[in-house]
Amino acid sequence: MTDRKPGVYLCKGCGIAESVSMDAMEKVATTENRIPVCKTHDCLCADEGVAMIKADVAAGEVNQVIIGACSPRVMTDRFDFDGAVTIRANLREQVVWSQPAGEEDTQMLANDHIRMACAQSIKTKPPLPKIEGEFSETILVVGGGVAGMSAAREATRAGHDVILVERTDQLGGWARKWSERTPHRPPYRGPVENDVASLVSAVEGDGRIKVMTNTRVTKTAGMPGRFAVTFNQGGTEVTETIGAIVVATGWRPYDATKLGHLGYGASPDVVTNVEMEAMLANGGLKRKSDGKAARTVAFVQCAGSRDPNHLPYCSSVCCQVSIKQALQVAKADPDASCYIVYEELRTPGTAEEYYRQAQEAGVIFVKGKVKSVGADLTVTYDDDLLGNDIPLSGLDMVVLATGMVPNSTDTSAEAIEPEKSALQLKDDIDPEAAIAIAGYAGEAPAAPERPERPIPEGGPILNLQYRQGPHIPMLADGFADSHYICFPYETRRTGIYTCGPVRRPMDMAETAEDAAGAVLKAIQALKNASGGVSMHPRVGDLSFPKFGLDICTKCRRCTVECPFGAIDEDEKDYPILNPARCRRCGTCMGACPVRTISFDNYSPQIVADMLSSVEIPDEFSGKPRILVFACENDAYPAVDMAGINRHQISPYVRIIPVRCLGSVTLLWVSTALEKGYDGVMLMGCKSGDDYQCHFVKGSAIAKERMSKVGDTLKSLMLEAERVRLEEISIADSSRVPEVLNAFSDEIVKIGFNPFKGF
Amino acid sequence: MTAPAPDTTRKYDLAFAKWVYKNVNGGDKLSMCMQCGMCSGSCPIGVQMDYGPRKLFMMIRAGMKEEVLSSNTLWNCTSCYRCVVRCPRSVPVTYILQDLAAKASELGYAPKKENKRFADSFWWSARLFGRTDERLVTAKYYFSFGLSEGIKRGLDNLKIAMGMIKAGRMHIGMPHTVKGRKGLQAALKKAAEIEARQSGV
Amino acid sequence: MAGVTSQTILVVGGGIAGVTAALEAAETGYDVVLLEKEPTLGGRVSRFNRYFPKLCHPTCGLEINYQRIKKNPRLQVMTMAEVAGISGERGNYTVTVKTTPRYVNAKCTACGDCAKATDMEVANSFNYGLDKVKAAHLPHEHAYPMRYVVAPEAVASGEGEKIKAACKYGAVDLDEKEATFDLNVGAIIWATGWRPYDPQKLTSYAYDLSPDIVTNVEMERLAAHDGPTHGKIVRPSNGEPAKKVALIQCAGSRDLNHLPYCSRICCLGSLKHAAYVREQYADATVDIYYIDIRAHDKLEAFYNRLRRDPQVNFVKSKPAHIIVGEDGRPVLCGERTIDREIYKEPYDLVVLATGMEPSVVGGFAPTVGAVVDDYGFVLPEIGDGEGIFSAGVAGGPFDVSMSAQSATAAALKAIQAVRADGA
Known part of the structure; x- marks a missing residue:
């Protein structure tokens, strides 16, 4: 950019002109800030208003458009001009809609908004993307099971080359062993054909997929568009340039030897559901012990799952798997008797039809918690519905419906720097922490002592050469991120997406779908990398630190x-x-x-300029000033919505939106106090176990930093209460005014900042 | 109300359940029960039953033949059909209970029970008049216990009877009958013949 | 296959699934048209107070998505528009779109003068009719697009003229009419979502007989700060605190007389409702009546969190019916299956966890290139020529995360379908 040419455009519409003096604001722009171009319009967002600005930009008179109108959250596309940077002063939502019209304080607030916008323009430059070197469009898929093979096929069908890495000697994963699969299309009834073999041949016949079996990833460096990935294939190391990575390492069955209380090991006729698959695939169910036909079979659900001593989560698929196996037994032998012993039968969605199908076939569902399975195959359980301990005896076989353990690490590989890795793997949220929502926190029973969960064994999947450690981020339950409900593919390692049961227990159909989703994000990541733009949530942002x-x-x-x-x-x-x-x-x-x-358009200096531009009245005026840094995604919209609802907010507050509380430097806080602000508040998202920060740790880091501000304040002989961090959610439009007004009252009580005027 | 304890030494045995599925009218739908409790909760006289229909069905699955066939649940059903209308799994609860009662009777499980006496009295009136006459059904039922017991029971309930007469809930005079009583009796006779043929007696 | 004549992807439905699918496709470099039947995007989730299991607010993710839409010139949003017909095949569909009048055009600045100009009120559909709203109104505080709507009742009654006169920007257009037009698109993502099952069909649950019997979606509005009670969970009959609350699972779902499938989200939704009540009243008790608690996969942790609360009770029973007691409180009747006790329990508030019915039931469903199952869920055809895909609850009863997942997958499938070089 050559010289900066700012122009201020003030809108008189939506009640602005009726509430504040346009002349006064114009004076701030032209006289105080010496901005050469300053125009007003009755309705700036109307075609004529936009055309007026466009003409100035086209004429080369303005390349920084400073809009004094509505919130930056609205009319974003209207006020977007080729060849100019747009800066917004929020006169509508945060001034005239939340302040009484015609008051001196309202005018001072409006003027300060113009001052801040003008100050923001001084150092703001149009961001130029950082694009250097070559970019790869190849997608690496790690894992050759259903998830990985589906991902590979989805990627080539979208036009990308794929390297598919499998650590064993063949494709197919666990699904290769399945006799039949659960239905996922209408009529959602009987077990359906396991079509994994055709997927394997589709992958093998796909010229754009390079399959590497007996291969491990030994090192991953670089970034999306240009990952340098080193593979070890049977002892030979090669390095390839990769655009984006899909991790589809799947799951493994929970170790049944830990389920001694359920009879595993005591009798050869107590088998896991995985072993049962092999027995069914071989046709005709024969007891392992004596080779006799097994005609009376009991399935023990939640064998390991939903058990704090084993797997705390529900493995999701086991109910349907047992139904499938029971149906297979019943089909092969109409006189066979199958019992499914469950605590909660979980056949969500259309799988309910599958449950009914099993009942129709005569499978008996028995509700209760299994206490033990004896060597004589007697299943003892609390029958909830009959109200007694009933031994289920005379069984030929017992099948333990063992759960899924995510392969978020490579258990067959050696740990790298075990202690450091362990730290990375342990440092995460607790999904069972006490519910902490406003009000409930105090009343809710505390979380039990968090059971010591074993650190996932083995080495990293990708061995990331990142400062943050070699592992893909995972949550405390061992599954890979994401922790976001709306954004299931959000990742802390841009360009690396997990799918399938490594992310959440899921069945084959959902896994195939999940693979497509992960591939889409992978394609986006490599496209964005080569365009120099950011991924979610600041999609399209060209600026970089x-x-x-x-x-x-x-x-x-x-x-x-x-x-x-x-x-x-x-x-x-x-x-x-x-x-x-x-x-x-x-x-x-x-x-x-x-x-x-x-950043070109966001820096310590730019924000310091903004906060310094605000006029600070002296202590005799009785008008304190409070500076607020508000997260632009949640707290700032909440303030806007307070305005939309015409809630009154203390006129002493000056709000600056920030990308994330994590970007707030202590310099701003100290500068504000030096400049004479009487209080500073940081408004950001919830941190902790149920964090809502869109940048994962930003608000947690801000909290940590602010906890140390007290000492600084003390050294300045200032009250610690002058600086506060408040968790504000986007739904707090009613609470925001209360919080700000209360803080304002409190600051008045504490008294004015003694540094005022120095 | 307190249910007799199930025989905990008994093995789970599907033979009884399979017998019910096959032989009892509507029994083939019994396997669809998911034990939600809608039927027992809906039952207007559920509290009078040894077990609600839900539990009875679970007991059938558990092979508790003795307890099931000798329970009063089978006899106390008033055929209001609330459970059938509401059952989320379309289990024909009423039919199953009715036919289980018939089967229990056949198998000699129920004769000593009061329910059987009442059912017989009820059936006697229905067959004779085409409808039930409260006085005659009650009288026949009471006197089925013997003369003195019949008088005693009648006197015990005299106040209720007077109240019902006053409220117009019980009439005095000749029993009401349906039109075409002869035809009804012929139909019932035919039905009995068909039933006898089907059950192979 | 006649080849691809249009590479535009049409997304039908602007709830979380449709918005996600549209954005993911547009951000991968494809042109997308997003249709929404209502005046604003956000669909069902914008009416939720919080999501399980994090108890965070749906508007948080929606805000990000709306900002993404505003920044993406490839994505065109049309509100008050729905599909009336589809013909053609992959790469070349002709879609007939029907629009209903908003009576407010793009000149609207959302200043609110129109609302001030009228005293006429209409039922507030955003709050499921639990309260009223001005005949000219912003659908809700987080509305996208942020544009007012004039109710047809106001136009019919002549009140519209007053509303029109109040607008300084010429944004009120009372002459808008229903219209139809055709779009040529290469692929279609069907994301029309769901509606709550009609509680009036659950006759034994007496929904019509007491205002204190509400549905789960109404409960969301009662708990929301911008709902009819400003977030206070009270008895709708008299405004008193609802401190003894029953939550009835499977109100319609898993029932051959109603919705034969399990709606998947209701158990988790009710666990969330228990948290709402306990958040507001330290002395409140919540009884959850259930058949099976289906806290699938990792959501088990959320179930465990609520199970630790001694004031949240789990009663394994499908209540048989509800009667209205002499004091006006709803009374639940049924059998507790664990101890076999027959209960008659009065409550301040009863919440029916009604299930999800696909929106296409009783309306338009795509039959060309897609399969509609017996329940009304829309599935892509199997084969290589498919060009219609479903996202979110249009394709099956999913939670929000699964909806976003299926929407992202559908975006890729649609991209594959419109790529000029084919599969």
Whole structure:
């Protein structure tokens, strides 16, 4: 960009002109800030208003359009101009809709919004993307089971080359062993043909898929569009350039030898559901012990699953698998008797039809918790419905419906730096933590002592050469991320997507679908990488953090705190960015103690300029000033919606949207207090076990940083209460005014900032 | 109300359930029960039953033949059909209970029970008049216990009877009959013949 | 196969599945048209107070998605538009779109002057009719597009003229008419979602007999800060706190007389409702009546969290019927299957966990290139020529995460279908 040419455009519509003086704001722009172009319009977003701005931009008079109108959340597309940067001053939602019209305080707030926007423009540059070097469009799929093979096929059908890596000597995974599969299409009744063999041949016959069996990934470096992945195929190492990665390592059955109380090991006729598949696939059910036909079979559900001592989660598929196996037994031998002993029968969705099918076939469902299975195959359980302990005896076979354990690590590989890896794997949220929603927190019973869960054994799947460790991020239950409900493919390692049972227990049909979803995200990642734009949630953002290495102290805070592992350290310990891994949250910027990390359009300096531009009345005016940094995705919209509902907010508050609380540097807080603000509030998303921060750790990191602010304040002889972090959700439009007004009252009580005027 | 304890030494045996599925009218649908309790909760006289229909069905699956066939549940059903209408699995509960009662009677499980006496009295009236006459059904039922017991029971309930007469719930005079009583009796006779033929007696 | 003549992907339905599918396809570089029948995007989830298991707010993810839409020129959103016909084949579908009038055009700035100009009120469909709203209104505080709507009743009664006169920006257009037009698209993602099963069909649950018997979707509105009670969970009959609450599972679902399938989300939804009640009242008790608690996969942890609360009770029983007691409270009747006790239990508030009925039931369903099963779920045909895919609950009873998952997968399938070089 050549010279900056700011122009201010003020809208009189939506009640702005009726509430505040346009002349006063114009004066702020032209006189105070010496902005050469300043125009007003009755309805800036109307065609004429937009045309007016467009003409100025086209004429080369303006390349920074400063809009004083509605919130930046609306009319975004209207106020988007080729060849100019747009900066918005939120006069509507956050001034005239939340303040009384015609008041002096309202005018001061409006003027300050214009001041902040003008100050923001000073250092703002149009971001230029960082695109260097070659990019690969090849997708690596790790794992050759249903998930991996489906992913590979989906990727080639979308036009991408695939390398499919399988650690064993053949494709197919567990599904290769299945006799039949559960139905997933109408009429959702009997077991259907297991079509894995045709998927295997489709993969093998696909010229765009390079299948590598007996292969492990030994190292993954680089970034989306340009991962350098090293494979070890039977002792030979090769390195390939990869665009994006789909991890489809699947699952393994829970170790039945840990289920001694359910008779496993005591009798050869107590088998797991996986062993049962093999027996059924061989045709005719014969007892292992004596080769006699098994005619009376009991299935023990939740063998390991839903048990705090084993797998805390429900493995989701076992009810349907037992139904399938019972139906197979019944079909082969109409006189056979099958019992399914369950605690909660889980056939969600259309699988309910499958449950009915089993009942029609005469399978008996018995509700109760199994206490033990004896060597004589007697199943003892609490029959909930008959109200007694009833031994289920005279059985020929007992099948334990064992659950799924995610292969989020490679158990057959050796751990790398075990202690460091263990830290990475343990450092995560607890899915069973006490429910902490407003009000409930105090009343809810505390979570039980979190059982010591074994750290997943083995080595990493990808051996990521990231500062954050070699493993793909996983949650405390051992499954791979994501922790987001709306964004199931969100990942902390951009360009690396998990699918199938490594992510969540799921059946074959859902796994195939999940593979397609993961492939779509992988394609997006490599496309975005080559275009130099960000992935979700700041989709399309071209800006990226720049490091002023001249004053960098090599403290490593940026590399350590990055939630996405985007920043490596070079051989001299300086940070180097992998831009395609970066999500542009600015957590590195907030971390840097020497403030040498900045974006073209978002930096410590830009925000410091903004907050410094606000006019601070002296202590005799009786008008305190409170600075608020609000997360732009949640807290800021909540303030907007307070305005939409015409809730009144304290006129002393000045709000600056931030990309994430993680980007808030302590410099801003200290600058604000030096400038005479009486209080500072950070409004961001919930952190902790049920975190809602879109950048995973941003709000948690901000909380951590702010916990240390108290000491700084004390050293300045300031009250710790002047700086506060508040968790605000997007649904807090009614609460936001209360929180801000209460803080404002509290600040008045504490008294004015003694630094005011210095 | 307290159910007799099931025989905990007994083995689970599907033979009885399979017998019910095959031989009892509607029994083939019994396997569809998912033990939700809708039937027992809906039953207007569920509290009078040894077991509600839901539990009875579970007992059938558990092979508890003795307990099932000698329970009063089979006899207390008033055929209001609430359970049948509401059952989420379309189990014809009423039919199953009715036919189980018939089978229990055949197998000699129920004769000493009061329910059997009542059912016989009820059936006697229905066959004779084409409808039930409260006085005659009650009288026949009471006197089936013997003369003195019949008088005693009658006196015990005199107040209720007077109340019912006052409220117009019980009439005095000749028993009401249906039109075409002869035809009804012929139909019933024919039905009995068919039933006898089907059950191979 | 006549080849691909249009590479545009049409997404039908603007709930979480449709929005996700549209965005994922557009952000991968394809042109997308997104149709939504209602005045705003967001569908069912925008009416939820929180999601299970994190108890976070749906608007949080929707906000991100709406910002993504605003930034994406490849994605065109049409509200108050639905599909009336489909013909053609993969790569070349002709879709007839029917639009209903909003009576407000794109000039609307959402200033709100129109609402101020009228006193006429209509039932608030966003809150399932639990309260009223001005005849000219913003559908809700998080509406996207942020544009007002004029109720047809106002136009019919002449009140529309007053509303029109109040608009400074010429945005009120009372002459808008129903219209149809054709779109040429290469692939279709069917994401029309679901509606709550009609509780009036559950006659023994007396929904009509007491205002204190509500559905699970109404419970979401009662708990929402922008709902009819501003988030206070109270008895609709008298506004008193609802401190003894019954949640009835499978109200319609798993029932051959109603919805034969399991709706999957209701158990988890009710666990969430228990948390809502306990959040507001320390002395409240919640009884959950159920057949099986289906907290599938990792959601088991959420079940465990609620099970630890001694004031949340799990009663294995499908209640037989509800009567209205003498004090006006609804009374649940049924059999507790575990101890075989017959109960008659009065409650302040009874919530029916009604199931999900596919929106296509009783309306338009794609029959060309897709299969509609007996329940009304839409599935793609099997084969290589498929060009119609379903996303979210249109394809089966899914939770939000699974809907987003299926929507992302559908986006890829649609992209494969419109790629010029074919499969």
